[in-house]
Amino acid sequence: MVxxxxxxxxxxxxxxxGAFLTxxxxxxxxxxxVGELTGTVTDPAGTPVALALVTATSMExxxxxxxxxxxxxxxxxSLASGNYRIKFESRGYETLEIxxxxxxxxxxxxENCELAPVELAQSSTVAEPAQKTAAGSxxxxxEPSLEDLGITPSQAKGNAREQALLDRxxxxxxxxxxxxxxxxxxxxxxxxxxxxxxxxxxxxxxxxLHAALGTATVGMYFTTAYFAIRAPKIPGTKARGPIRLHKTxxxxxxxxxxxxxxxxxxxxAQKSRGERVHGxxxxxxxxxxxxxxxxxxxxxxxxxxx
Amino acid sequence: MLRKLLIGFWLLSLPGLAWADSQWVLEQGTLTYHVSHPLxxxxxxxxxxxxxxxxxxxxxxxxxxxxxxxxxxxxSNRDLHMLQVTRGAEFPIVSVRTRMPESDSTSAxxxxxxxxxxxxxxxxxxxxxxxxxxxxxxxxxxGTIPAKLSDFKIDPPTLLTVPIKNEIPVRVDLSWDPM
Numbered sequence: 001m002v003x004x005x006x007x008x009x010x011x012x013x014x015x016x017x018g019a020f021l022t023x024x025x026x027x028x029x030x031x032x033x034v035g036e037l038t039g040t041v042t043d044p045a046g047t048p049v050a051l052a053l054v055t056a057t058s059m060e061x062x063x064x065x066x067x068x069x070x071x072x073x074x075x076x077x078s079l080a081s082g083n084y085r086i087k088f089e090s091r092g093y094e095t096l097e098i099x100x101x102x103x104x105x106x107x108x109x110x111e112n113c114e115l116a117p118v119e120l121a122q123s124s125t126v127a128e129p130a131q132k133t134a135a136g137s138x139x140x141x142x143e144p145s146l147e148d149l150g151i152t153p154s155q156a157k158g159n160a161r162e163q164a165l166l167d168r169x170x171x172x173x174x175x176x177x178x179x180x181x182x183x184x185x186x187x188x189x190x191x192x193x194x195x196x197x198x199x200x201x202x203x204x205x206x207x208x209l210h211a212a213l214g215t216a217t218v219g220m221y222f223t224t225a226y227f228a229i230r231a232p233k234i235p236g237t238k239a240r241g242p243i244r245l246h247k248t249x250x251x252x253x254x255x256x257x258x259x260x261x262x263x264x265x266x267x268x269a270q271k272s273r274g275e276r277v278h279g280x281x282x283x284x285x286x287x288x289x290x291x292x293x294x295x296x297x298x299x300x301x302x303x304x305x306x
Numbered sequence: 307m308l309r310k311l312l313i314g315f316w317l318l319s320l321p322g323l324a325w326a327d328s329q330w331v332l333e334q335g336t337l338t339y340h341v342s343h344p345l346x347x348x349x350x351x352x353x354x355x356x357x358x359x360x361x362x363x364x365x366x367x368x369x370x371x372x373x374x375x376x377x378x379x380x381x382s383n384r385d386l387h388m389l390q391v392t393r394g395a396e397f398p399i400v401s402v403r404t405r406m407p408e409s410d411s412t413s414a415x416x417x418x419x420x421x422x423x424x425x426x427x428x429x430x431x432x433x434x435x436x437x438x439x440x441x442x443x444x445x446x447x448x449g450t451i452p453a454k455l456s457d458f459k460i461d462p463p464t465l466l467t468v469p470i471k472n473e474i475p476v477r478v479d480l481s482w483d484p485m
Binding site: 063064065066067068142143144145146148149150151155156157158159160162163165166167169170173177178181234237238239240241242243246302303304 | 380386459
């Protein structure tokens with residue numbers, strides 16, 4: 001078998017171009033890269049303070065994110081990188097505020113807090129609504145409480161870790177969605193250039209361009225797929241609705257994205273030898289069309305209401 | 307003589323004027339939020355609402371609570387996304403509190419002040435109109451809460467980089483039975 005060195009070089013170049021595109025786009029897609037803010041809230045005796053309200057307020061956007069501490073006094077946020085003001089509140093304790101905490105991407109910042117008790121009469125009431133929800137309690141006997149409805153305090157209590165899991169999942173799927181949309185551009189260009197790469201009157205340049213765009217598409221595609229595959233799964237969730245079609249179509253465009261470049265490479269070699277595309281390589285076009293169609297339908301299935 | 311009779315009737319009717327304590331239980335409840343996006347219109351429905359009303363001294367206090375997870379829009383991916391943006395794992399229960407004079411409970415249209423705890427925020431909606439109808443023992447309350455994402459400091463989720471509308475009206479259909 002004769003190895004076309006020039007072609008291998010071009011293909012490598014195209015692969016590098018695809019990777020380069022991914023690297024160029026990735027930082028903007030991950031512009032909201034997250035870091036973690038965690039810590040423990042205790043009283044002066046070191047006893048954990050459960051159900052304390054911790055509020056992280058972004059100093060850039062002003063957006064406040066609340067969380068309640070667990071039974072062990074711990075709290076955890078997944079936050080976009082930036083500076084945050086952190087406020088700790090709990091009934092019977094003095095409110096404490098940390099004026100600035102810097103959360104960097106992909107890092108964990110620990111901010112522990114010791115709350116000083118105050119006289120009940122002086123206690124802050126700012127956190128009361130959130131604590132009412134978490135504890136499900138009601139002060140007045142003539143007002144129904146969550147317990148009256150059969151909702152136990154454990155059912156009403158938040159789970160910061162599950163929220164962090166949901167945040168991470170949403171973040172990765174957002175990148176998946178954006179990369180998927182960006183992938184449509186090289187995919188469309190590859191399909192357009194196929195008209196000049198596969199006919200009788202084709203030039204080496206048009207075939208190279210087609211191969212380069214195809215390689216970039218495959219690179220972008222698998223980067224897109226990575227973010228969907230690696231997104232955390234939420235236990236107990238059964239797929240319902242259009243997402244089922246979206247996932248099912250991956251079984252068509254996924255293998256297609258592997259098969260298409262392999263068949264394309266064979267077709268390219270045959271063309272370069274001056275032969276007509278024949279044998280299994282003649283399936284390159286149909287496989288590519290089915291793959292692109294399944295990919296387009298997968299995007300549409302979660303974008304439009306049918 | 308007539309005056310004495312009137313005074314006698316008035317004295318006899320006094321115990322009836324004092325409001326007796328009573329309780330209501332939510333027999334069946336449906337809460338439906340509506341989301342608008344240029345490409346999508348969808349509803350998320352929950353039938354898992356629980357509620358109770360306690361009437362005392364002529365005033366009734368009602369509490370309705372719904373797990374955030376129980377809202378179903380027909381798409382599990384979308385429901386998980388809504389759960390994430392509404393901080394549903396950290397604040398798993400939406401609760402609605404309202405109080406009204408017991409005498410209002412017979413009007414066909416009632417206007418209620420609602421205190422809603424959702425996504426870690428407590429928001430009050432004043433004078434929200436509800437339609438009231440009675441069928442046998444059952445009292446049905448229907449209306450729409452004019453909720454907005456910004457009221458609860460929720461960033462609108464986006465689809466194809468276009469955010470959904472800030473308004474997410476919540477239709478309420480509650481059937482109450484006296485306990």
